[in-house]
Amino acid sequence: MSIRITALTDPDVGPSGYRLAWLASDTDGIPVGSAFLRLFTRPGQEHLAELDLHVHPAERRNRTGSRLLDTAIAAARQDGRRCVITQAEAGSPGDRFLAARGFRRVLTLTFTRLPLAEADITALADIIEQPHPGYRLTSWEGTVPDALAETFVASRHAMDDMPMGGTDFGTVTWDLDRVRAAAAAVEKRGDLLHTVVAIDESDGSIAGFTELVVPGDGKGDGQHYGTGVLPEHRGHGLGRWMKAASIRHARERHPDLGGLLTDTADNNPYMQHINDALGYAPTHTTFEYQLDL
Numbered sequence: 001m002s003i004r005i006t007a008l009t010d011p012d013v014g015p016s017g018y019r020l021a022w023l024a025s026d027t028d029g030i031p032v033g034s035a036f037l038r039l040f041t042r043p044g045q046e047h048l049a050e051l052d053l054h055v056h057p058a059e060r061r062n063r064t065g066s067r068l069l070d071t072a073i074a075a076a077r078q079d080g081r082r083c084v085i086t087q088a089e090a091g092s093p094g095d096r097f098l099a100a101r102g103f104r105r106v107l108t109l110t111f112t113r114l115p116l117a118e119a120d121i122t123a124l125a126d127i128i129e130q131p132h133p134g135y136r137l138t139s140w141e142g143t144v145p146d147a148l149a150e151t152f153v154a155s156r157h158a159m160d161d162m163p164m165g166g167t168d169f170g171t172v173t174w175d176l177d178r179v180r181a182a183a184a185a186v187e188k189r190g191d192l193l194h195t196v197v198a199i200d201e202s203d204g205s206i207a208g209f210t211e212l213v214v215p216g217d218g219k220g221d222g223q224h225y226g227t228g229v230l231p232e233h234r235g236h237g238l239g240r241w242m243k244a245a246s247i248r249h250a251r252e253r254h255p256d257l258g259g260l261l262t263d264t265a266d267n268n269p270y271m272q273h274i275n276d277a278l279g280y281a282p283t284h285t286t287f288e289y290q291l292d293l
Contacts, residue, residue, distance in 0.1 A: 002027050003064050005071055015181050016042045022071050024055070024064050032059040035068040039079055042178075044171030047082035053094075065097055076293060083168045083292050090285040098289045107165030107288035108266040112280035113221065115259045116251050119279060124251075127244040132198070132236060135207060137245055139196040143183040148206065152197070153179055155206040158228030163267040167288055190216035194253075196246045198229070198238045207233035210242040218254040224262040227271065240274045247278065 003024050010021040017040040024033035033055035040048045051072055055065045076084050086103070088094035099105075128137075144152045156174035186193040197209045208229035214222040224246075229238045250257055262280060264271045 003032065003062070003067060005067055010036065014185070015178065016040060016045075020072070020075055022068060024059075024068055026059075032056045033064045033068055035072045037072045037075055037084075039076075039081070040170075042173065044173055045169070048168070048170055049076040049079070049081045049084045051084050051086040053086065057093075060093060066101070069101060073291070073293070081293060083290050085167060085169070085288060085290045087286050087288055090287060095287060101291075103289035103291045104166075105287045106167045106290045109263045109286045109288065110266060110272070111261065111263045111283050111286060112275055113259045113261050113283050114247065114278065114280045116247075116257055119247055119251055121248065121251065124244045124248045124278075127240060128248060130237075130241070132238065132241055134201055135198050135233075135236065135238065135241075136201055137196060137242065138199055139194065139245070139249065141195075142187060142193055143180055144195070148197070149176055149179070151205045152209065155197070155209050155228070155230060156226075158208055158230045159226055161231070162228070163265045165265060165267060165288065167290060168292075186213055192216060192218075194246065194249060196242045196249070198233070198242055200233065208238045208242060210239070210246050212246045212250060212260070214250065214254055214257060217256075219256045219258070221259045221261050222250055222254070222257055224260060239271070240277065243274060243278060 003026060006023045006025065008021040008023055010019040012019045017038050020037045020039065022035045023031055025031050034053070036052040038050040038052075040046065040050070053065060053068055053072065055068070073084060086098065087109075088098055153174055153176050156179070159172070183193055192214045194212045194214065195209060198207045199205070200207045210227040211225035212222050213225055227239060227243060247260065250260060262275060263286070264275060
């Protein structure tokens with residue numbers, strides 16, 4: 001079967017990058033696959049491209065995926081990118097395809113889910129109410145309040161040493177514009193962003209944070225975003241404390257919410273321990289793949 005690859009115009013342009021897009025179609029013009037290549041543009045990540053490729057199950061093994069991949073890789077090379085990253089669920093056709101096409105596994109992510117109906121409210125309350133001398137919790141919806149904006153931006157450095165395996169992810173630099181843009185993006189698609197932070201009472205600075213995004217209608221599953229504690233504040237149980245508060249908030253504020261989703265790198269035992277202790281159960285494993293150009 002003859003496959004045609006057509007370049008598309010993708011409106012997904014943001015402050016941190018833009019996407020190129022291609023559609024694969026058969027001789028009747030019926031779509032059979034697609035590829036999106038995100039090109040990062042912020043300082044520290046100009047070397048990186050991220051691939052999202054899909055082929056209809058009935059059209060696999062006829063080189064549709066290979067042609068889309070070749071097109072995307074050629075575009076990444078032309079743009080001067082050093083590597084391309086992508087993800088595939090363990091044991092999936094995509095997992096086998098990427099391995100066969102020269103990509104290497106650089107990170108293993110375990111995805112977990114907490115059914116909110118099964119969350120132990122009493123245990124959460126015990127965690128939240130346990131004293132953490134020198135610290136207090138606070139939270140907000142949407143964009144960070146102006147009074148905490150500067151210290152919240154500084155607290156993003158808690159993610160600087162996040163375990164990334166062998167991924168050449170570069171350096172993510174956060175400033176106030178990026179923080180506000182991220183919150184605005186969540187709001188624009190109709191979702192709700194809730195942030196819990198631990199405040200260092202000695203100077204009022206933010207020692208750590210955790211973010212949760214909930215569908216705008218309060219149904220389905222929420223998704224944990226970043227959770228981090230600055231190095232100088234680690235060892236006090238702040239991560240579990242903040243996440244427990246986030247879970248209780250979701251349970252009380254969104255009674256129709258089904259569960260909470262998160263993913264953790266296999267080389268991040270600290271966060272895995274927190275999730276296990278809070279009742280998150282594994283759902284599947286995904287591999288991060290990288291192709292060096």
